[in-house]
Amino acid sequence: MGRAPRKAVQRKDQSRGIDRRTLLVGAGASAGLLLAWAAWPRSYRPNLNAAAGETVFNAFLKIDRSGQIVVIVPQTEMGQGITTLLPQILADELGADWRTVGVQSAPVSPLYANSLLARQWLANDWTRIAGDAGDWAIDQYATRKALMLTGGGTSVPMFHKSYREAGAAARVLLCQAAAARWDVAWESCDIQNGIISDGGQRKLKIGEVAEEAAAFGLPEILPFRQGQADRLAGQDLPRLDTPSKIDGSHNFAADIRLPDMVFASIRQGPVGDAVFKSADEAAARRVTGFLKLVRNDRWVAAVAANWWAANKALDLADPVFELTGAQLSSERIEAALEQGFSSSSGQRLYSQGDLAPLFDNAAIVASEFSVDPGLHLALEPMCATARVTDDAAEIWMAAQAPGLARAAIADALGFGESAVTVYPLHAGGSFGRRMDVEAGVQAALIARDMGRPVQLLWSRLEDVIQDRPSAPAHARMAAKLGRNGMIDGWLAKVAAPCGMSQTWDRIARRKPPHEAARDSAESSTRLAVAGMELPYALPNWAVDHFPVDPGLPIGFAPGNARLHGAFFTESFVDELAHQAGIEPISFRIQMLGGNPRLAHCLTTVGAMGGWQGGIEGSGQGLAAHQMDGAYAAVMVEAAISGGKLSVSRIIAAVDGGDQINPDIARQQVESGLVYGLALAMGASVPYAKAMPRRAIMGRMGLPRLADIGEISVELVRSSAPPAELTEAGAPLVAPAIANALFTVTGQRFRKLPLLPRT
Amino acid sequence: MTKFTVNDRPVQYRMDPDTPLLWALRDASNLTGTKYGCGTGHCGACTVDIDGDAVRSCQLSIRNAEGRFVTTIEGLSPDRGHPLQQVFAADNVSQCGYCIPGMIMTAAVLLKRNNDPSDEEIDAFVTNICRCGIYPRLRAAIRRAGRIMRGEEQVEAAPPPGVTPEDAARTVPALRRP
Numbered sequence: 001m002g003r004a005p006r007k008a009v010q011r012k013d014q015s016r017g018i019d020r021r022t023l024l025v026g027a028g029a030s031a032g033l034l035l036a037w038a039a040w041p042r043s044y045r046p047n048l049n050a051a052a053g054e055t056v057f058n059a060f061l062k063i064d065r066s067g068q069i070v071v072i073v074p075q076t077e078m079g080q081g082i083t084t085l086l087p088q089i090l091a092d093e094l095g096a097d098w099r100t101v102g103v104q105s106a107p108v109s110p111l112y113a114n115s116l117l118a119r120q121w122l123a124n125d126w127t128r129i130a131g132d133a134g135d136w137a138i139d140q141y142a143t144r145k146a147l148m149l150t151g152g153g154t155s156v157p158m159f160h161k162s163y164r165e166a167g168a169a170a171r172v173l174l175c176q177a178a179a180a181r182w183d184v185a186w187e188s189c190d191i192q193n194g195i196i197s198d199g200g201q202r203k204l205k206i207g208e209v210a211e212e213a214a215a216f217g218l219p220e221i222l223p224f225r226q227g228q229a230d231r232l233a234g235q236d237l238p239r240l241d242t243p244s245k246i247d248g249s250h251n252f253a254a255d256i257r258l259p260d261m262v263f264a265s266i267r268q269g270p271v272g273d274a275v276f277k278s279a280d281e282a283a284a285r286r287v288t289g290f291l292k293l294v295r296n297d298r299w300v301a302a303v304a305a306n307w308w309a310a311n312k313a314l315d316l317a318d319p320v321f322e323l324t325g326a327q328l329s330s331e332r333i334e335a336a337l338e339q340g341f342s343s344s345s346g347q348r349l350y351s352q353g354d355l356a357p358l359f360d361n362a363a364i365v366a367s368e369f370s371v372d373p374g375l376h377l378a379l380e381p382m383c384a385t386a387r388v389t390d391d392a393a394e395i396w397m398a399a400q401a402p403g404l405a406r407a408a409i410a411d412a413l414g415f416g417e418s419a420v421t422v423y424p425l426h427a428g429g430s431f432g433r434r435m436d437v438e439a440g441v442q443a444a445l446i447a448r449d450m451g452r453p454v455q456l457l458w459s460r461l462e463d464v465i466q467d468r469p470s471a472p473a474h475a476r477m478a479a480k481l482g483r484n485g486m487i488d489g490w491l492a493k494v495a496a497p498c499g500m501s502q503t504w505d506r507i508a509r510r511k512p513p514h515e516a517a518r519d520s521a522e523s524s525t526r527l528a529v530a531g532m533e534l535p536y537a538l539p540n541w542a543v544d545h546f547p548v549d550p551g552l553p554i555g556f557a558p559g560n561a562r563l564h565g566a567f568f569t570e571s572f573v574d575e576l577a578h579q580a581g582i583e584p585i586s587f588r589i590q591m592l593g594g595n596p597r598l599a600h601c602l603t604t605v606g607a608m609g610g611w612q613g614g615i616e617g618s619g620q621g622l623a624a625h626q627m628d629g630a631y632a633a634v635m636v637e638a639a640i641s642g643g644k645l646s647v648s649r650i651i652a653a654v655d656g657g658d659q660i661n662p663d664i665a666r667q668q669v670e671s672g673l674v675y676g677l678a679l680a681m682g683a684s685v686p687y688a689k690a691m692p693r694r695a696i697m698g699r700m701g702l703p704r705l706a707d708i709g710e711i712s713v714e715l716v717r718s719s720a721p722p723a724e725l726t727e728a729g730a731p732l733v734a735p736a737i738a739n740a741l742f743t744v745t746g747q748r749f750r751k752l753p754l755l756p757r758t
Numbered sequence: 759m760t761k762f763t764v765n766d767r768p769v770q771y772r773m774d775p776d777t778p779l780l781w782a783l784r785d786a787s788n789l790t791g792t793k794y795g796c797g798t799g800h801c802g803a804c805t806v807d808i809d810g811d812a813v814r815s816c817q818l819s820i821r822n823a824e825g826r827f828v829t830t831i832e833g834l835s836p837d838r839g840h841p842l843q844q845v846f847a848a849d850n851v852s853q854c855g856y857c858i859p860g861m862i863m864t865a866a867v868l869l870k871r872n873n874d875p876s877d878e879e880i881d882a883f884v885t886n887i888c889r890c891g892i893y894p895r896l897r898a899a900i901r902r903a904g905r906i907m908r909g910e911e912q913v914e915a916a917p918p919p920g921v922t923p924e925d926a927a928r929t930v931p932a933l934r935r936p
Contacts, residue, residue, distance in 0.1 A: 065936065066927070067932050099929075099930045100933055193931070207932075207934045208934060238850070238915065238916075239850060242916060243847070246855075246858060246916060247832070248789075248792070248831030249832075251790070254790075257790070263785060288773070288774040306777065306782075306786065307784070307785055308780075308781035378856075378889055379793070379888070380856045381795075426854065426855070428793070428855070429856060429889045460795070460796045460797050460798070667850065670891050672891070674890070674894070696796070697798060697801050697887065698801075702889070705884050705893050706882070706885070708893040711893075
């Protein structure tokens with residue numbers, strides 16, 4: 001095992017400032033399994049509270065005198081298993097017994113900044129050109145701002161190394177403490193199942209030396225654990241959040257109970273620039289338990305002794321809002337998207353080769369596609385619980401951006417940020433919706449107005465009206481096929497708003513949703529055409545983005561722009577395969593010579609699913625996609641029976657690298673597949689007069705158990721670094737189904753949802 | 759007229775009799791395991807057992823619960839020991855967890871009536887909505903719980919709550935007594 005001297009690391013550090021990621025990549029590449037420990041951001045100290053008997057080892061780990069391992073996780077648990085995955089990485093490196101591992105949420109601190117998502121999110125094309133320097137600036141910004149973020153499938157790639165390092169550091173410290181007691185070299189000691197041994201007879205429990213271990217110094221080089229025996233990584237360990245979720249004891253934000261607490265329901269008016277005008281408080285007062293109407297510029301909340309009374313009072317108060325500007329409607333969304341193609345803000349964001357001479361006077365295959373906005377419809381509506389005194393606030397909420405939530409709440413209350421505590425809770429779903437922070441701000445303002453703790457829960461109606469769905473989008477696809485059946489040229493023009501840009505404007509710049517939507521329509525961005533960068537090797541191709549404001553504020557979703565990007569790309573590839581007369585897997589693989597991982601997923605899914613070549617009548621269709629270290633192919637069997645879509649099988653083959661917990665990885669893929677199935681079936685509403693035309697959960701076309709056929713997920717074995725698979729499944733289901741339906745109907749299904757709904 | 763039994767205890771709610779049972783359970787009894795998801799009876803997150811039926815508690819007023827026998831997820835078992843709870847842990851069913859109490863209460867009623875349901879019977883009975891996508895594991899988990907109830911299989915996956923540090927230290931060698 002080689003060793004990298006600390007000095008070299010420091011030199012590099014000084015020359016560029018702290019760019020930890022580059023350092024770690026560099027050290028790893030040249031020196032194998034080594035740790036650039038000196039690059040750890042030392043200027044920030046963990047701000048963790050330690051209970052009696054607990055010793056803080058680093059920002060990610062506390063160990064209790066009795067041997068309990070408390071892993072600190074900054075990422076928001078939304079069902080994706082992150083509060084198990086990160087502890088599992090650490091416990092594996094440490095040598096812990098899994099039964100002794102617990103998890104706590106992290107406080108807001110620069111140590112937990114997610115610079116990986118910040119880079120994806122904030123990198124405009126200028127920083128792409130600036131390369132590392134642009135990334136460096138974003139990293140600095142993310143750290144200084146304590147930009148804690150969960151989303152975009154970045155949690156595992158961002159923190160995998162940090163948790164390994166934290167576990168390795170603690171193992172070395174504990175071994176040093178034990179070795180000092182035994183008077184042996186610490187290098188001869190190891191930890192297995194929570195027991196430290198010197199390789200011979202002597203053994204100590206972790207808890208016995210935890211306190212003294214923290215006082216030892218770390219060596220210049222930390223060794224990572226070697227060998228595969230007795231490793232926790234790679235095992236299907238039980239999720240840490242399971243016990244409380246099967247007995248009803250798990251507290252979501254609306255399950256918090258505080259002394260003297262009251263309940264609130266809110267109305268924020270129609271979609272758009274709506275201002276609260278008036279409400280009939282006398283009518284509200286007729287409700288038993290009603291306490292007060294709390295008014296704000298853009299919303300009104302009713303507060304009562306229980307939530308149902310609050311919501312009923314609000315119904316009776318019948319709030320009136322004044323709407324400025326054009327009224328949102330489905331027709332307006334469609335028109336705005338079509339007009340988007342002639343927008344002067346449109347730009348070519350990807351370009352390879354030269355399409356112009358190729359397309360000139362040539363036979364072009366062209367198709368137009370459209371995608372409706374996709375509602376999140378997390379089962380838990382937006383909610384937050386708040387307790388506000390004259391000089392401090394406590395907020396219980398699920399927040400994918402807790403630092404920005406805290407800042408927004410502090411700003412709204414006129415407090416300093418340190419006076420606001422956000423207790424991060426698990427989200428009951430989310431799918432990106434809890435990147436927004438408004439429920440926490442509203443709860444805090446209502447609680448201050450009431451002078452007592454308040455629990456704010458949005459009604460389902462409110463949650464639908466004020467959702468920030470995944471983007472509606474239109475695409476004009478064009479391609480020229482070569483004589484050999486290869487694609488000579490490919491042009492994708494996409495008109496779509498950008499949910500990620502709008503979300504940033506809302507939560508970091510505090511713009512009202514309609515302003516964020518308007519402003520983001522001024523510039524094109526790769527974020528709005530994610531997933532359209534072709535994995536296929538083509539000589540000439542380009543992707544244009546035309547930014548649009550259809551009047552509907554939108555937000556994060558699983559896969560983000562890939563939800564439409566993969567639908568356009570993979571549906572159109574299938575059309576071209578048919579035109580070329582080549583079987584769809586072969587058609588793709590002939591263009592995947594440089595991408596063996598994606599090619600392998602395709603062949604795997606074909607073999608598992610009994611692929612019949614996409615022939616007429618087979619009802620089989622497939623789609624493939626790659627994203628940030630994950631490669632996925634999905635095959636489905638689908639039909640239309642009685643005017644209804646039925647999907648009897650979904651098979652996915654996913655290469656997401658060396659997964660820490662394969663069963664959680666499969667869950668992540670399954671989750672995406674079902675989310676994608678919902679988008680194919682429905683999960684959208686028509687809009688009229690600035691309102692959704694329905695808001696009832698049972699009329700959203702969501703899949704229920706009876707709609708689920710056989711779903712199987714195959715993880716392709718791989719030694720590549722682990723990707724997160726939360727985004728892998730959702731974008732692929734709709735194009736695979738659309739392609740399958742073509743084989744049974746002879747028709748192309750170029751709209752999402754696939755079947756028109758009334 | 760709002761007297762009935764919740765988890766084996768007699769209760770009377772001093773609330774508007776039109777209050778849906780869901781909100782009496784959540785906001786008066788603090789039985790927050792029963793969840794609000796839609797308020798229209800579609801999602802099933804609020805499902806409780808009433809006199810052996812799976813009832814969406816957002817659709818039943820406390821007036822109409824008079825004299826009835828309500829069991830919530832908190833009352834299903836004292837120790838997460840119900841076969842469905844154990845199987846949900848063993849098969850790693852839950853994700854975000856929000857739909858889970860309603861799913862378990864619905865499936866528990868089904869299995870109480872018929873501990874060997876067919877897939878079709880499961881599909882027809884469990885119409886609850888889950889957005890995370892636990893569906894691919896759900897039928898098999900319910901059938902497995904049925905096998906446990908029929909005595910054909912055993913599973914022990916999730917520990918009961920309230921394990922004392924002393925008990926934990928007896929079982930897990932890595933732990934010390936505090």
